[in-house]
Amino acid sequence: MIEFHLDTRSGVPPYQQIVQQVRHALRLGLLEVGDQLPTVKEAVAAMAINPNTVLKAYRELEHLGLVAARPGIGIFVAKTLGDHSLAAHGPLRQDLMRWLAKARRAGLDDESIEAIFRDVVRSASAEGVA
Amino acid sequence: MIRLTLRQFRTEAAVAFGLLTALAVVLALTGPHLAQVNEAFQATCATTGNCSSAANPVFEVDRGLQALVPIIAIITPAVIGMFFGTPILARELETGTFRVAWTQSITRRRWLAVRLALLGLAAVTLAALLAWIVDWWDGPLDAASQSTFDPVNFSVHGFVAIGYAAFAFALGVAAGALLRRTVAAMGATLVGFAVSRIAVTSWVRPNLASPLHELLPFLTARPGFSLDASAGTLSLTPPLVHIPNAWIFSTSVVNPSGRALTGEYVLHACPGLHQMASAGPAANPLVALRTCQDKLSATFHTLVTYQPASRFWPFQWAELGIFLAAALALCGLTFWWLRHRLA
Amino acid sequence: MTVALEANGLGKRYGRIWGLSDCTLAIPAGRVVGLVGPNGAGKTTLLHLAVGLLQPTTGSLSVLGGRPGTTSAQLARIGFVAQDAPTYTGLSVGDHLRLGAWMNPSWDARLAEERLGRLGLDPRRKAGQLSGGQRAQLALTLAVAKRPDLLVLDEPVASLDPLARREFLKGLMEGVAEHGASVILSSHIVADLQRVCDYVVVLVDSRVQVAGDIQELLATHHRLTGPRHARGALPGDLLLIGESQTDRQSTLIVRTDGPILDPAWTVEQLDLEDLVLAYMTHPREHERRPHLEIHR
Numbered sequence: 001m002i003e004f005h006l007d008t009r010s011g012v013p014p015y016q017q018i019v020q021q022v023r024h025a026l027r028l029g030l031l032e033v034g035d036q037l038p039t040v041k042e043a044v045a046a047m048a049i050n051p052n053t054v055l056k057a058y059r060e061l062e063h064l065g066l067v068a069a070r071p072g073i074g075i076f077v078a079k080t081l082g083d084h085s086l087a088a089h090g091p092l093r094q095d096l097m098r099w100l101a102k103a104r105r106a107g108l109d110d111e112s113i114e115a116i117f118r119d120v121v122r123s124a125s126a127e128g129v130a
Numbered sequence: 131m132i133r134l135t136l137r138q139f140r141t142e143a144a145v146a147f148g149l150l151t152a153l154a155v156v157l158a159l160t161g162p163h164l165a166q167v168n169e170a171f172q173a174t175c176a177t178t179g180n181c182s183s184a185a186n187p188v189f190e191v192d193r194g195l196q197a198l199v200p201i202i203a204i205i206t207p208a209v210i211g212m213f214f215g216t217p218i219l220a221r222e223l224e225t226g227t228f229r230v231a232w233t234q235s236i237t238r239r240r241w242l243a244v245r246l247a248l249l250g251l252a253a254v255t256l257a258a259l260l261a262w263i264v265d266w267w268d269g270p271l272d273a274a275s276q277s278t279f280d281p282v283n284f285s286v287h288g289f290v291a292i293g294y295a296a297f298a299f300a301l302g303v304a305a306g307a308l309l310r311r312t313v314a315a316m317g318a319t320l321v322g323f324a325v326s327r328i329a330v331t332s333w334v335r336p337n338l339a340s341p342l343h344e345l346l347p348f349l350t351a352r353p354g355f356s357l358d359a360s361a362g363t364l365s366l367t368p369p370l371v372h373i374p375n376a377w378i379f380s381t382s383v384v385n386p387s388g389r390a391l392t393g394e395y396v397l398h399a400c401p402g403l404h405q406m407a408s409a410g411p412a413a414n415p416l417v418a419l420r421t422c423q424d425k426l427s428a429t430f431h432t433l434v435t436y437q438p439a440s441r442f443w444p445f446q447w448a449e450l451g452i453f454l455a456a457a458l459a460l461c462g463l464t465f466w467w468l469r470h471r472l473a
Numbered sequence: 474m475t476v477a478l479e480a481n482g483l484g485k486r487y488g489r490i491w492g493l494s495d496c497t498l499a500i501p502a503g504r505v506v507g508l509v510g511p512n513g514a515g516k517t518t519l520l521h522l523a524v525g526l527l528q529p530t531t532g533s534l535s536v537l538g539g540r541p542g543t544t545s546a547q548l549a550r551i552g553f554v555a556q557d558a559p560t561y562t563g564l565s566v567g568d569h570l571r572l573g574a575w576m577n578p579s580w581d582a583r584l585a586e587e588r589l590g591r592l593g594l595d596p597r598r599k600a601g602q603l604s605g606g607q608r609a610q611l612a613l614t615l616a617v618a619k620r621p622d623l624l625v626l627d628e629p630v631a632s633l634d635p636l637a638r639r640e641f642l643k644g645l646m647e648g649v650a651e652h653g654a655s656v657i658l659s660s661h662i663v664a665d666l667q668r669v670c671d672y673v674v675v676l677v678d679s680r681v682q683v684a685g686d687i688q689e690l691l692a693t694h695h696r697l698t699g700p701r702h703a704r705g706a707l708p709g710d711l712l713l714i715g716e717s718q719t720d721r722q723s724t725l726i727v728r729t730d731g732p733i734l735d736p737a738w739t740v741e742q743l744d745l746e747d748l749v750l751a752y753m754t755h756p757r758e759h760e761r762r763p764h765l766e767i768h769r
Contacts, residue, residue, distance in 0.1 A: 006668065008664050008667050008668060008744075009744070011691075011742040011744055013688050013691065014667075014668070015688075040650050041647055041651060044643070044646040044647055044649075044650045045643050045646070045647050047668070048639050048642040048643040048646055048668060048669065049668050049669060050505045050646060050649070050668070050669050050670060050671050051646060051650035052504070052505070052671050053671065054650075122740075123736060131575055131576060133571070133575055134571075134572050134575050134576065137564070137568060137571070137572075138561070138563075138564070225559060225561075225562070226555065226559035227559045227560065227561055228526075229521075229526060229553065229555035229559055230555070230559055230560065230561075230612070230615070232525070232526060232542075233524050233525070233526065233548065233551070233552075233553040233555075234548065234572075234573070234576035234577055234619070235545050235546075235548045235549035235576060235577040235578055235579070235619065236545055236548065236576050237542070237543075237544065237545055237548065238542075240545070473526070473527055473528040473542070
């Protein structure tokens with residue numbers, strides 16, 4: 001069993017925070033197939049949030065095929081997020097690390113690096129849409 | 131709803147019925163003695179024939195209680211109104227709990243109706259029990275004083291106190307609705323009740339039925355003469371008339387055409403008295419007075435205006451009716467206020 | 474969308490002062506709706522009208538399809554927790570439950586006792602001795618245990634400390650999770666609304682400034698920061714909510730369904746508080762893309 005928490009300042013919609021927390025737990029192996037997620041009532045009681053938010057998150061997880069509802073019993077983990085995703089990210093991560101080292105050598109501080117990164121992501125996605 | 135009302139007013143009810151019981155015990159212990167003293171006196175005076183003139187020793191028994199009981203009987207309706215009527219709405223409005231009470235599954239009309247019925251019934255029952263006990267205890271005194279229409283005796287005896295209690299209760303509820311503050315509404319209830327009682331006693335009760343007029347012979351009910359020799363004038367005091375248990379408004383001495391007897395006329399008509407007024411005491415003042423009275427009695431009679439004793443119960447009914455009607459009107463006002471001003 | 478509350482030209486006058494005037498809004502059922510607005514916006518008046526404590530002076534109001542406060546059946550469908558959670562100070566906690574049972578045919582005694590047990594409230598304690606948080610919980614229990622279709626709460630957590638506030642909201646959300654009532658609650662504390670509500674209505678001066686699903690509103694509102702001269706070049710389907718200027722820079726709060734592609738503008742996400750404040754600071758009838766004078 002895992003426990004959810006909510007960060008109201010992050011700007012990430014609450015239901016997505018729950019989805020992310022489940023995915024994170026699956027990646028880290030905190031949750032395995034057959035494990036039960038907190039019931040809606042438990043989640044609501046733990047976080048003092050709207051039950052619709054929890055329901056929405058669980059529907060999303062179900063849609064992703066990560067969990068399955070057993071009517072009358074609860075929500076159970078149906079699939080783990082295997083290492084393949086991390087493996088796929090590995091090389092990309094290494095590329096980014098190399099770029100980061102380069103940026104540091106060029107004398108950029110963390111804030112400037114983040115600004116460049118965000119700007120590039122935004123303009124890239126803008127071009128993609130346009 | 132009924133149980134809730136009882137729960138909320140159980141302290142008031144317990145205190146009220148507790149006090150009533152305590153009073154009942156005191157009166158039950160002292161009442162028989164009062165009756166004995168009065169009966170003994172009545173038996174004695176019947177043999178000597180001076181029942182109307184001799185002092186009845188019953189008035190000397192338990193004098194403190196005799197003073198206290200009528201006061202209790204008179205203020206109890208006001209107290210009932212203040213503690214049973216006023217809090218019904220004022221307490222809820224003052225503490226904000228009306229927001230709880232009127233958002234349960236009961237319309238506020240019904241909420242108020244149940245309270246009015248239940249607590250009104252308690253108020254009236256209290257008043258009736260008190261009136262019954264006091265009436266019994268005070269009976270010998272009432273019989274001895276032979277003045278049931280006395281303002282105090284009238285409200286202490288009979289059932290009119292029920293009307294007072296119902297009215298004070300309804301006044302308390304209405305004051306609570308209008309003022310929304312318990313203490314202020316209690317004060318308003320007390321003042322309003324006192325004013326209403328005084329107004330009805332002094333202006334309404336005398337006019338409930340037109341009074342009777344009776345002519346008495348001059349010699350049995352004659353005015354007092356008091357002669358002021360230095361000024362040469364004679365003033366008259368109205369004759370004292372006693373009709374048992376009647377409410378006497380006025381007595382006057384009049385001739386057949388309705389003209390009232392004046393001191394000037396007496397001096398003019400009775401030369402003997404005139405001489406006394408102008409020249410000092412006559413040889414025999416009593417003879418002069420007797421002669422004058424005999425002379426006046428040929429043309430003058432004493433006119434008594436009064437409500438007879440037989441009207442005591444009709445008057446009780448009428449006043450009960452007035453106060454019950456006022457109570458109903460106040461309840462109507464409260465319902466209207468609840469619907470239009472508290473919403 | 475089924476409607477929990479629908480008001481049309483609703484107004485309420487207290488003597489000469491209007492507590493609410495010409496208010497028109499629709500609040501959907503099945504949601505947890507936050508009603509936000511500055512003091513004097515008419516929130517309490519609106520909620521009191523909704524539960525039947527007040528009767529409208531003008532206009533019409535329908536709650537769950539009925540006129541509030543008129544029949545016991547209508548009263549039974551709505552649970553209410555008033556501001557500062559009034560309770561009978563002389564009555565015990567247990568007395569309050571009995572009061573609820575006596576006055577509500579649909580009373581759920583098991584639910585009420587269970588809730589009190591969870592809260593650790595001794596039924597023999599007098600309500601007058603309870604802390605603010607406990608009193609609020611008692612009032613909530615009274616409102617929830619009558620099993621209403623709609624729960625109305627007027628500033629339920631305004632006077633509570635953060636811990637009691639969290640506990641209260643937990644209790645409220647548990648109740649909603651278990652029994653699925655619609656909820657309308659007014660609050661000043663926007664962070665709490667973001668947590669528990671999925672729909673928000675911003676009321677300023679009796680007028681609805683914005684109403685909608687919170688996620689949708691957050692997804693369509695942005696803060697744009699950019700050079701002042703770029704302001705004229707904004708696309709036409711933007712709804713300008715608020716703006717502030719320096720001699721070089723413009724900061725705009727806008728509502729738009731599409732993305733902002735102009736690289737001159739830095740686009741930031743708003744949180745609910747920013748969004749609510751933007752509507753509260755610039756209360757007006759918003760027009761599409763108003764009167765932009767062009768700076769070149």
